[in-house]
Amino acid sequence: MGGFSFAAPLALIGLASLPLIYWLLRVTPPRPREIVFPPTKILRELRRDEETPSKTPLWLLLMRLGLAAALILAMAGPVWSPSGTVAAISTPTLVALDDSWAAAPSWEKRVAAGAAIIESAARGGAPVAVMRLSETAAPSLSEAGRALEKLRSERPKPYFSNRAAAADALAAFAKANPKARIVWISDGLAQGEAGAFAKALKAASDAGARVEVLTDDHAPLALAAPTNDAATLGVDALRADASGPAAATVVAYDSRGQIIGRAGVDFGGSLRAKATLDLPVELRNDVSLLRIEGENSAGAVALLDARSKVRRVAVAGGAGLDEAQPLLSPLYYLEKALAPFAQTREARPGVTDPIQALLAERPNVLALADVGLAPGETYEALSRFVEEGGTLIRFAGPRLANAADDLLPVRLRRNGRVLGGALSWETPKALADFDAASPFFGLPASKDVSIQRQVLAEPDPGLAQKSWARLSDGTPLVTAERRGKGLIVLFHVNADTSWSNLPISGLFVDMLKRICAMSGESAPLPGDETTATVSDQRLLAPMKALDGFGTLGAPGPNAQAITADFTGAASAEHPPGLYGAGDASVALQTLRVEDDISRFDFAAAGLATSVLASSAPIDFRGPLLAAALLAFIADAVIVLVLSGKLRVRPLTAAAGAIVILLAPLHTRDARAENGAKTVVSQRDKEAALTTRLAYVVSGDTKIDEVSRSGLEALSRTLATRTSFSPGDPIGVDPAKDELAFYPMLYWPVVASAPQPAAKTTARVANYMRQGGTVVFDTRDALAQRPGEAPTPETQWLRDFTKGLDIPELEVVPSDHVITKTFYLLDGFVGRYASGETWVEALPPDPKEGAARPVRATDSVSAIVITSNDLASAWAQDKRGQPLFPLTPGGARQRELALRGGVNLVMYTLTGNYKSDQVHVRDLLERIGQ
Secondary structure (H helix, E strand, O other), rough: OOEEEEEEEHHHHHHOHHHHHHHOOOOOOOOOOOOOOHHHHHHHHOOOOOOOOOOOHHHHHHHHHHHHHHHHHHHHHHHEEEEOOOOOOOOOOEEEOOOHHHHHHHHHHHHHHHHHHHHHHHOOOOOEEEEEEOOOOOOEEEEEEHHHHHHHHOOOOOOOOOOHHHHHHHHHHHHOOOOEEEEOOOOOOOOOHHHHHHHHHHHHHHHOOOOEEEOOOOEEEEEEEEOOOOOOOOOOEEEEEOOOOOOEEEEEEEEOOOOEEEEEEEEOOOOOOEEEEOOOOHHHHHHEEEEEEOOOHHEEEOOOHHHHHOEEEEEEOOOOHHHHHHOOOHHHHHHHOOOOOOEEEOOOOOOOOOHHHOOOOOOOEEEEOOOOOOOOOOHHHHHHHHHOOOOEEEOOOOHHHHHHHHOOOHHHHHHHHEEOOOOOOOOEOOOOOOOOOOOOOOOOOOOOOOEEEEEOOOOOHHHHHHHEEEEEEOEEEEEEEOOEEEEEEEEEOOOOOOOOHHOOHHHHHHHHHHHHHHOOOOOOOOEEEEOOOOOOOOOOOOOEEEEEOEEOOOOOOOOOEEEEOOOOOOOOOOOEEEEEOOOHHHEEOOOOOOOOOOEEOOOOOOEEEEEEEOOOOOOOHHHHHHHHHHHHHHHHHHHHHHHHOOHHHHHHHHHHHHHHHHHHHHHHHHHHHHHHOOOOOOOHHHHHHHHHHHHHOOOOOHHHHHHHHHHHHHHHHHHHHOOOOEEEEEEEOOOOOOOOOOEEEEEEEEOOOOOOOHHHHHHHHHHOOOOOEEEEEEEOOOOOOOOOOHHHHHHHHHHHHOOOOOOOOOOOOOOOOOOOOOOOOOOOOOEEEEOOOOOEOOOOOOOOOOOOOOOOOOOOOOEOOOOOOHHHHHOOOOOOOOOOOOOOOOOHHHHHHHHHHHHHHHHHHHEEEEHHHHHHHHHHHHOOO
């Protein structure tokens, strides 16, 4: 039922006064006394004035009465609410709001319903409390304005609410306010202990409280258990009610937010259905997020992490007599075990060196079945593969048992150990349970697996920490060791069934899957010597987190780290999102594999429900006041017209003339909007024709003058020492000016300056993505203290770069190409020499074999950060004299500062062309041939 409410006494008094207003408006003004002039000639020469009527026209009188009525009604504050919640409530009111992810799709409607309840309490002067069911604190009553402010500031959470804890808080409130009005705006799901909260609500109702339950007719959809195997990318889609949507669409996005593919979901009559994306493995490995189209909630999002990527696994084996029987070969067992979750590659027949041929295809994992390695090119190539992050899995066999290479995690005894043979006193051994520190922890140690033969490890110190799997007698079955950035894993049995039946067990598949999932991770392993106990397992810090609407962003202040094997549910301390860093991230999903969603049965809990209204209350005060204002303006114009002080015809003619004159202009503007070219300013024309250096205007006149003087001096230095003659430097405003014309921006950081708007930050990020370089200069080298709080300038820069896609940074290494683009430099100094200069970290080049290659990429670092105040060191007056003293000082420091500026400009203009000089000798020799 709808409701209409206003202040009745005020309205009645005002409406009763309308007859009085009518009488006042109808009063006839006194006629002026007639003056009689005797001379008739004078009467003829008098100009006759127009006379006003002695009575107000009826239509004008009615309009004025309507104006008065509109003002009276507006002051009374009439409100129309389809949900019927505007009736004044005088008892204490509690709004209990479900704020889980399931409430996100209709969040605005829920807030509007709660606001209507609070306003109804405000009309009756009742105190109000707002309670989020994700919190456990007892609700406290306050005046309606503060409660409404709190309600509108709330946002849905990306996890299930713990309504059992909220039930205790509700019981305490109901006990203190037994006659209160309690409204539960529920998300309708049974998950999150809805039964416990409903029980507390029923108890409050039995004690005398007025209980209402509002539910939404929207049936939530969710995603759980994404899997990316060798064949397809799949995810389970869930719905809460069989009467909900019968079909949905799952969209796959990459890390840049671009759509990679779509898949349809047909629920039929079930609550869980599978969505499958049939894409090439290269595209599937780029997928970072799956989302149900049109469902804006964290539950409708599934994240894919580094473990979800399909690994490229290369397999190779030693030559053996079983080549004539390929179905008995170790490679056959390996390919079958790896097929469900990885792409396997085998060297082409006839290749001279199959291992090097496989390494050239850049696999993530290389599995060698009974291969002995001799010193040489193959051994060196494998060593580089492991050192640079590759995973090497080796299987024992007759050749490996007598090999002497050190690409093994442990030292081996010669010849191995035979169990259960004719000349052996021992029987085949079974597997022992996996230790908690082992990556295989949690897998069942199948008692059906038996080992007849193995290679034994020497009992060196640290063997226990390197052992991932053991036999029942304690001897290691699988050992591993971190080598550089890579990993070496050794199975002490062969990959076929000649030594054990492990290769034909399901456990073998699970073990290989976990090893492949670890490829690319560079953190210490649980079994390394650096980790002594299980409690020292590495923690993964939150990197990105989902909010209740399913948007991936920065984690909140309460987010805590998780362990690599974390299997708990998402919560306030561990929100769903990505944990870790870079390519070794781990995803925590909103819903776990075993989770389901279902509707809560309110009737069984003894609660009656009402449908959450879709429309908010309508306040008529604004329209009534607007109508009164228009009526007042119209009345004034009408009075002027009737009195003859405003002539209608000239005004109409003038308005028509103005319309006629402006029509062509409007037509030209429309044509300009539709088809004319955009007008380019003279400033942009000059910037496009002449390359020049630019600085960001900070708003501080002194700092901007230093930036301009410094870049002018640097431009003169470039013109005299190099072939590049830049134009005069220019100051730019990132919020307004086009930045694409300037290859490098010098940005002096001013702590007192306000943070740029989000749109400005997006413009800067786009400039950096398109090849521009920004040199941020905090100018605080003398104020920085290691280990202490950041300076205001550094903190300002940190806050600003949160909105930029900043890659991993590092202090400029001595062999970086930026140190040799024109001059050979050891670093970049300015007015100060103690600060560090940071650039984008470059990955090592596997072809060079060095930790830091000279040439890593043709791209230029989009960001350079320094604290040495470069512009002050460059700045000169018109006579070429320096403007500022340097610290520690000297002409040599000023010269090095100018050389560093020349290198920065050359680096942004030419990239790493200088690194090609290391190949000049080889190029000349080839040309000479």
